[in-house]
Amino acid sequence: MGTFGEATALVARGTDEFGATLDAQWSVGTKLHGGYLLAVLARAARQSGAGERHPHVTAVSGAFVEPPAPGPADVRVEPLRIGRSLAQVRVSLAQEGRVRVESHVTLGVLDDGDPWWTSLPPVELPAEEDCFLAPTDPPGADFAVPLMAVVEERVDPAHLAFAFGAPTRKGEIASWQRLADGSDWDPLSLLVALDPVPPVSFDLGLSGWVPTIQLSAYIRRLPAPGPIRVRLSATDVGGDRMDEVAHVWDSKGRLVAQATQLAAVRLPD
C-alpha cells in the first residue's frame, strides 16, 4: 500500500507539465476520490514555477468534468498571476487529451498561528477509540471503499444510525481521521479529508453515489501533528442537488481547512 506522497507523486516534464499515476487505492467504489484528485492537481501547482516562492496551497476550486481512470494522467499548470503575497494558477488533469478535472489553485504562505477570531468551535466527538473505524467493505453497501485502507476514519457512532436503516436526518457526519501511512496531515492531504466518505446524504436516508460537480476548499493554517476532526454537513437538498460543507480541526482544536461542494444526488420520486 503506497503512502499519500507516493500516490500523488508527479514526474516533471518541464516547469509546468507533469505526469501523474492515479492510484486506484484512493477510490470510492470504482471512482477515484475527488479530494485525492484535487491533491494531485494542487501538488502540481506547488511544484510548478509558481510554487517557488509560495510554498502552500491556500485555496483550490475544482470542476469535476469526467471521472478519470486509475493510471497515467497529464497535469498541466498555467500561471495566471504570480504576486508578492500569493500566486494563482489554473491546473488541469487530462487523460487521452480530454480534461477530466480542472481547478484554480491559490498558493501562499501558511503559518500555524491561532486564529485572530473564530466563530466555530471544534466538533464534539467521542474519544477516537470510542468511534467506529470505517471499513473498506461497509456492511450492507454494494460497493467497496478502498480509500478507507489509506485513510483511517473513525466515525461518531451517533452518526452511523443510517447503517442500521435509521438515519438521523440531521444531515451531519463527524469523524476522527488519520493517514494510514503514519504521516502527519499537511495542506495537500487535507484536501482528501475535506471530501469525506460517506457522503452526508447517507445520514438523510439516501444511498448511492453522490458525484461532486464543483468543490471549493480553503486551507487556513498548518495543522498540528496528530489526528484531525472532520465535520460534514448539508444545508439544502433539492432539485437533484445537495451541498456538503466540511470543516476540519487539528489536534489543537484550530480550524485548519474548510470546503463546500455541490453534488448530484438522486432523490426519491
Next chain:
Amino acid sequence: MGTFGEATALVARGTDEFGATLDAQWSVGTKLHGGYLLAVLARAARQSGAGERHPHVTAVSGAFVEPPAPGPADVRVEPLRIGRSLAQVRVSLAQEGRVRVESHVTLGVLDDGDPWWTSLPPVELPAEEDCFLAPTDPPGADFAVPLMAVVEERVDPAHLAFAFGAPTRKGEIASWQRLADGSDWDPLSLLVALDPVPPVSFDLGLSGWVPTIQLSAYIRRLPAPGPIRVRLSATDVGGDRMDEVAHVWDSKGRLVAQATQLAAVRLPD
C-alpha cells in the same frame, strides 16, 4: 442609471467569445464588485453554445486575478463538457490581453420547487422598512459605494453597530436586498447578492478593503419575485485571510443561493 441587464450585456463575437462593457456603477470604492464581475462571466456561459440546452447557472467558482477597470473587456468561454443534465465551461475575462477574472461555471436547469430537506431556516430580520438603507456614501467611510445605488440593501440595524464604533464582533451582517431597477432576482443577479457589502470584517472591527481571492457560488433554485434576505457570516479570521459565507433566501423563505469566499484582510499587529 443602467439596469442589471444593461450593465451585464454582452456583444457576441462568435459562439463563445463576447465583448462586455464593465460599468463603474457596480463598484465598491474604486473597484468593480466581485459578484457583478461573476455575473458578467456567468452570462457569457449562459449565452454560449453550452447554454443552449442548459439555461441556468447553477455553480460558479471564480479566481480574482487582477482587478479589471471599468470599460471594455473580452470574455471567452471554453466548453469543458456538455452533458445531458449539465454543462461545464471555463470563462475568462481579460483586458489588454491579461486575464483579470477566470471562472468555472456549471449550467443546468433549475426549478422553483421547495427543498426536499433543509437544515437552515431563513435569517430573522426586522421588517424591510425597519432596516437601514445602505447609502452610496457611508458616513465615516473614506470611500463611496456606487453599488448601493443599483442594489437597494436594507441592513438589520442590530448589525450596524460598527458604524458607531462598537462592532458586535459576532461576525454576522444580514440584510434585505432588491435590485433598484425594479427587476426580480434571477440566477445571474443573485451572484451580486452573494458578495455582500459591507464585508463581515466591519462587524469584527476591521475597516478597509477586503479583496476576494476566490469565490464559489451555488444557485439552488429559481427565486420567487420580491426581496431576498441575505446573511453574511465569517468562520475564521487569521493569517491575513478571512472566509465569508453567504446564504440567500427568497420571499417564500427558501434558500436560493449560497457562497463562500476567501478574502485578504489586514489584521492589527
